[in-house]
Amino acid sequence: MRKMQRIAALGLAGAMALSLAACGGSGDSTASTAESTASSTEATAESTGSGDEAVTLTWALWDKDSTSQWSALADTYTASHPNVKFDMVDLGSTDYMTQLATQLAGANGELDIVSIKDIPGYANLINLGVLEPLNTTLDVDASKFNGIIEQLTADDGNYYAVPFISSFWVVYYNKDIFDANNIEYPTNDMTMEQWDAKIREVSEKTGVYGNIYHTWRSTVSLFGILDGKNTIIDGNYDFLKPYYEMILKEQQDGVVPNYGEQKTSGLHYSGAFENGQAAMCNMGSWFLATMQKYNAEASANGVQPVNFGIVKYPHPDGAPAGSTLGTVTSLAINANSTKKEAAADFLNWCASEEAAEALAATGNFPAVSSDKTSEIIASTDGFPNDENSKEALKTTAVYLEMPLSDKASEIETILNTEHDAIMTESETVDEGIANMNEQVQAILG
Numbered sequence: 001m002r003k004m005q006r007i008a009a010l011g012l013a014g015a016m017a018l019s020l021a022a023c024g025g026s027g028d029s030t031a032s033t034a035e036s037t038a039s040s041t042e043a044t045a046e047s048t049g050s051g052d053e054a055v056t057l058t059w060a061l062w063d064k065d066s067t068s069q070w071s072a073l074a075d076t077y078t079a080s081h082p083n084v085k086f087d088m089v090d091l092g093s094t095d096y097m098t099q100l101a102t103q104l105a106g107a108n109g110e111l112d113i114v115s116i117k118d119i120p121g122y123a124n125l126i127n128l129g130v131l132e133p134l135n136t137t138l139d140v141d142a143s144k145f146n147g148i149i150e151q152l153t154a155d156d157g158n159y160y161a162v163p164f165i166s167s168f169w170v171v172y173y174n175k176d177i178f179d180a181n182n183i184e185y186p187t188n189d190m191t192m193e194q195w196d197a198k199i200r201e202v203s204e205k206t207g208v209y210g211n212i213y214h215t216w217r218s219t220v221s222l223f224g225i226l227d228g229k230n231t232i233i234d235g236n237y238d239f240l241k242p243y244y245e246m247i248l249k250e251q252q253d254g255v256v257p258n259y260g261e262q263k264t265s266g267l268h269y270s271g272a273f274e275n276g277q278a279a280m281c282n283m284g285s286w287f288l289a290t291m292q293k294y295n296a297e298a299s300a301n302g303v304q305p306v307n308f309g310i311v312k313y314p315h316p317d318g319a320p321a322g323s324t325l326g327t328v329t330s331l332a333i334n335a336n337s338t339k340k341e342a343a344a345d346f347l348n349w350c351a352s353e354e355a356a357e358a359l360a361a362t363g364n365f366p367a368v369s370s371d372k373t374s375e376i377i378a379s380t381d382g383f384p385n386d387e388n389s390k391e392a393l394k395t396t397a398v399y400l401e402m403p404l405s406d407k408a409s410e411i412e413t414i415l416n417t418e419h420d421a422i423m424t425e426s427e428t429v430d431e432g433i434a435n436m437n438e439q440v441q442a443i444l445g
Contacts (some may be wrong), residue, residue, distance in 0.1 A: 292381065
């Protein structure tokens with residue numbers, strides 16, 4: 001029986017688009033590797049501890065110049081640890097985890113700290129034996145992560161990464177569309193039935209789409225894991241049926257965009273929401289940064305800003321309001337590093353309130369949250385000024401979109417293929433789910 005991959009999160013837990021985006025500059029990994037080698041050689045004579053002697057930590061990451069979280073952590077840490085310097089090796093966001101695995105596979109100590117971008121890549125690095133077990137290396141209080149550490153724990157009982165950023169899903173809505181048609185806003189406690197009814201009400205009264213489901217599988221099928229009874233890696237997907245049937249009926253009735261036409265036309269969720277083609281959009285917390293930037297630049301770009309708000313994710317009956325989906329970005333230590341003590345000191349610090357507030361100040365959502373970090377996020381320029389939007393930042397349970405599994409990549413490929421077939425109606429819901437069950441169970445053995 002596979003362990004339930006559940007993250008119980010009380011309070012703020014999320015991350016902005018810039019912190020997790022898979023697009024963006026690829027960086028010059030060859031040059032960066034050369035720089036890393038030079039820095040590592042130079043640092044050999046330096047202390048490998050976390051005391052007062054100088055030490056340079058080589059840190060693998062992506063999109064160093066276009067995202068804010070890396071420098072926020074490094075600058076804040078070195079302000080109180082002047083003996084420490086960071087050599088940031090930008091491997092680029094394209095195929096980052098593949099490039100990282102290649103860098104680490106040589107069993108050398110060129111890298112000290114490595115950033116973990118996704119769960120399948122994390123599982124691969126564990127299998128390769130290139131990450132340092134952190135159970136005894138760190139003195140982090142695991143309870144500060146509200147269950148996240150448990151979800152990063154491998155079958156051998158060890159965890160090999162510590163999350164520092166976490167994302168979660170909410171509903172974005174256009175207040176002006178609702179106001180102009182005297183429609184009540186969505187709330188912070190919507191069952192799936194109420195969510196479906198709101199989509200239909202808005203579409204029928206306004207003539208625009210009630211919601212836009214992006215073409216990612218997660219926007220549709222993962223409503224099914226919010227009751228905490230199933231995960232996406234268990235091998236039986238019968239529980240997805242009511243959610244596929246609900247959204248296909250919405251599609252057939254024209255209250256949401258047609259999936260096939262959406263893919264063919266390239267209609268993106270951001271454009272549809274910004275242009276008022278859709279009154280709502282279920283999307284991750286990273287979209288908040290996109291909307292804040294869009295509104296800040298609206299005048300200069302000759303467009304109208306969007307008067308938007310956010311509310312908590314819809315939930316199945318029996319699941320509490322604030323149940324939602326999530327992903328994490330983590331830090332780990334190269335098992336072959338010669339500076340593990342200094343690296344461990346930094347990872348311990350990354351779990352501190354000081355680190356969390358430094359991240360929140362840049363618009364990133366820390367994995368270790370508090371009322372203070374929640375206040376910081378809500379005070380950023382362009383955040384919706386209503387109380388419901390602030391309340392939407394408080395989650396009660398966050399479930400990993402893809403739990404830790406050494407079969408994660410293979411499972412993901414199967415589920416995505418069948419999702420596409422179901423949503424284009426080239427297969428029935430029953431046929432698609434039967435194919436999921438058969439193919440994933442064959443992988444799981």
